[in-house]
Amino acid sequence: MLTQDQLKLAVAKKALEFVPEDAIIGVGTGSTVNLFIEELAGIKGRIKGAVSSSEASTARLKAHHIPVFDLNEVEKLPVYIDGADEINHHLHMIKGGGAALTREKIVAGVADEFICIADEQKYVAMLGAFPLPIEVIPMARSYVARELVRLGGHPELRQGVTTDNGNVILDVHGLQIMKPVELEETINHIAGVVTCGLFARRRADVLVLGKQSGVEVLR
Numbered sequence: 001m002l003t004q005d006q007l008k009l010a011v012a013k014k015a016l017e018f019v020p021e022d023a024i025i026g027v028g029t030g031s032t033v034n035l036f037i038e039e040l041a042g043i044k045g046r047i048k049g050a051v052s053s054s055e056a057s058t059a060r061l062k063a064h065h066i067p068v069f070d071l072n073e074v075e076k077l078p079v080y081i082d083g084a085d086e087i088n089h090h091l092h093m094i095k096g097g098g099a100a101l102t103r104e105k106i107v108a109g110v111a112d113e114f115i116c117i118a119d120e121q122k123y124v125a126m127l128g129a130f131p132l133p134i135e136v137i138p139m140a141r142s143y144v145a146r147e148l149v150r151l152g153g154h155p156e157l158r159q160g161v162t163t164d165n166g167n168v169i170l171d172v173h174g175l176q177i178m179k180p181v182e183l184e185e186t187i188n189h190i191a192g193v194v195t196c197g198l199f200a201r202r203r204a205d206v207l208v209l210g211k212q213s214g215v216e217v218l219r
């Protein structure tokens with residue numbers, strides 16, 4: 001029986017197959033991505049560098065002497081490689097467990113292909129068991145929380161966390177997300193919401209899924 005960490009390592013290794021030669025690639029955030037960065041370090045001569053979705057990943061990439069580019073200097077990212085907290089069969093995701101959702105959504109938006117690396121515990125029929133992270137401008141915290149209650153959720157302020165953009169995170173419990181695209185749109189329209197942790201409008205293109213039986217690639 002493989003542990004979750006072993007499954008994360010398996011998908012991190014497999015993800016190298018999606019790294020194009022001589023390109024700048026998008027790199028996400030989290031423990032699975034940390035393992036991917038270790039693997040990337042082994043082939044760093046094959047890429048030009050990376051655009052990172054968080055200060056934490058930037059520090060790791062730089063520690064391996066992988067050049068990190070400002071997104072504004074880069075016109076094209078062939079791939080963005082990142083983890084997820086949950087992913088459904090349509091490759092819609094919940095992200096933001098590491099509080100990096102806004103930069104993740106921006107970098108993912110630029111990329112031609114989103115390669116999600118995840119272990120099988122995160123592959124679900126319906127999103128919502130993992131509390132949905134929402135990045136919020138601090139002054140709007142209570143208002144946004146009330147609106148989220150109206151949508152049927154139970155928002156909780158993530159204690160002691162300020163995002164890389166200086167905002168707070170509300171984690172919304174108790175949602176059974178049957179229509180991810182619609183819910184993302186609705187939450188995006190609440191004033192004060194910076195980013196909703198639903199990645200449905202920009203879903204993953206490829207899922208590299210770590211299973212007990214081996215790594216599967218789903219599209």
Ligand code: 5RP
Binds near residue numbers: 030033096098099100
């Ligand atoms: C960070 C994220 C991560 O991709 C997500 O939390 C998964 O992390 P991990 O690989 O540690 O399970 O969205 O904001």
